[in-house]
Amino acid sequence: MVFKSLLEPLEINDIILPNRVVFPAFQTNYASSEGYITERLLRFYGKIAAGGSGLVIAGCMAVSDEGAPETNVIKINDDRNIPGLKELFSHIKNNGSVAGAQLIHAGRQTLSAITGYPVVAPSAIPCPLMKENPVELDIEGIKKIQDDFVHAGARAKKAGAQLIELHGAYGYLIGGFLSPYSNKRKDEYGSDKTLFFTEIIEKVKRSIGNIPISCRISVDEFVEGGLTLKETRIFALRLAEAGADVLSVAAGTYSSIHRMAPKMELGEGVHVHLATAIRKAVDVPVICSDNIRNLEYANNIISEKKADLVAICRPQVADPFFIRKSLNSQFYNECKDCGNCLYFLKGEKYVSCPQNPALQDG
Numbered sequence: 001m002v003f004k005s006l007l008e009p010l011e012i013n014d015i016i017l018p019n020r021v022v023f024p025a026f027q028t029n030y031a032s033s034e035g036y037i038t039e040r041l042l043r044f045y046g047k048i049a050a051g052g053s054g055l056v057i058a059g060c061m062a063v064s065d066e067g068a069p070e071t072n073v074i075k076i077n078d079d080r081n082i083p084g085l086k087e088l089f090s091h092i093k094n095n096g097s098v099a100g101a102q103l104i105h106a107g108r109q110t111l112s113a114i115t116g117y118p119v120v121a122p123s124a125i126p127c128p129l130m131k132e133n134p135v136e137l138d139i140e141g142i143k144k145i146q147d148d149f150v151h152a153g154a155r156a157k158k159a160g161a162q163l164i165e166l167h168g169a170y171g172y173l174i175g176g177f178l179s180p181y182s183n184k185r186k187d188e189y190g191s192d193k194t195l196f197f198t199e200i201i202e203k204v205k206r207s208i209g210n211i212p213i214s215c216r217i218s219v220d221e222f223v224e225g226g227l228t229l230k231e232t233r234i235f236a237l238r239l240a241e242a243g244a245d246v247l248s249v250a251a252g253t254y255s256s257i258h259r260m261a262p263k264m265e266l267g268e269g270v271h272v273h274l275a276t277a278i279r280k281a282v283d284v285p286v287i288c289s290d291n292i293r294n295l296e297y298a299n300n301i302i303s304e305k306k307a308d309l310v311a312i313c314r315p316q317v318a319d320p321f322f323i324r325k326s327l328n329s330q331f332y333n334e335c336k337d338c339g340n341c342l343y344f345l346k347g348e349k350y351v352s353c354p355q356n357p358a359l360q361d362g
């Protein structure tokens with residue numbers, strides 16, 4: 001089997017991705033409780049990078065303690081994080097992939113019991129899943145968080161990240177500002193739902209220069225009163241105008257969690273059509289994701305110009321050598337769609353996968 005389209009390199013600014021496969025951000029909860037890189041994370045990402053993805057986006061990484069979505073998320077809020085991150089990005093690069101970093105502030109989709117700080121959001125409306133009342137951010141709070149993203153971006157650059165992804169999907173803080181479902185503000189950050197995000201993009205860009213910025217967004221939130229393609233098609237264009245070099249198309253929020261890591265019963269490539277619609281609206285490369293389970297299908301997505309890059313997550317969790325083995329027509333451990341890796345829904349402390357017992361090694 002020849003995967004010509006999938007194996008075509010892609011140039012973005014000063015970097016060249018060796019192929020079109022992305023390992024997207026995947027919060028394992030394998031960091032230390034202070035957010036430092038652990039041996040377990042190095043093992044995890046080393047294998048994934050050796051497995052053959054052109055781009056590995058590590059993280060997510062919290063830009064502040066207040067913005068942490070989980071207890072053992074990677075943190076990038078202090079210069080003391082830089083040596084560990086340097087090791088992580090070098091490890092990914094030495095194993096053959098381009099190293100990316102996803103930056104997050106969780107907004108209302110976390111708990112003060114996790115962060116040790118009050119939960120904040122664009123408006124004082126609780127997330128239906130987390131149920132904690134957030135504090136509505138004032139302008140000072142908004143500027144402080146934007147600066148946190150800028151400092152985090154600078155640290156990622158210093159540590160050797162070659163692409164920086166801003167997490168604007170799934171209803172976390174940036175996604176919360178984008179959405180009429182969670183942003184009921186009466187000021188300029190409510191009348192222009194993209195303003196919080198476009199200002200971050202512009203400020204981060206000024207600080208990191210030519211390093212490509214990817215923006216991940218939920219193009220359809222699948223909640224009543226939430227974002228749909230009607231708005232996000234226009235939003236995507238604004239993000240690109242503000243400096244996004246890549247757009248990564250996702251779907252859902254904590255209120256529609258079945259869309260964030262969809263089961264196969266929702267269909268193969270369930271959100272690829274959303275990526276195709278965004279690709280038609282913008283001039284920058286677009287990443288599609290969700291339920292892409294084999295390389296023949298992934299190759300067709302690229303050759304049919306439905307997207308420029310294909311994110312493949314759980315198949316690489318089940319077998320970190322999924323890409324390489326598929327290219328060589330070798331047997332691999334298949335993702336069985338069991339949902340076990342969604343550890344927080346199962347009351348578990350971190351990611352595990354019955355198909356990949358090596359992940360259990362702490």
Ligand SMILES: Cc1cc2nc3c(=O)[nH]c(=O)nc-3n(C[C@H](O)[C@H](O)[C@H](O)COP(=O)(O)O)c2cc1C
Pocket residue numbers: 024025026027028059060102167169216250260261262289290291292311312313314315341342343351
């Ligand atoms: C346990 C788990 C953690 C995830 N963490 C993140 C994350 O931190 N950031 C993000 O953008 N997406 C995250 N995702 C979504 C994945 O990047 C991906 O979009 C999703 O799993 C669907 O792709 P797949 O069908 O190839 O698995 C996570 C998914 C799972 C299952």
Ligand code: SF4
Pocket residue numbers: 314315317318334335336337338339340341342352353354355356
């Ligand atoms: S835990 Fe289940 S759903 Fe997650 S990667 Fe492994 S087999 Fe797939």
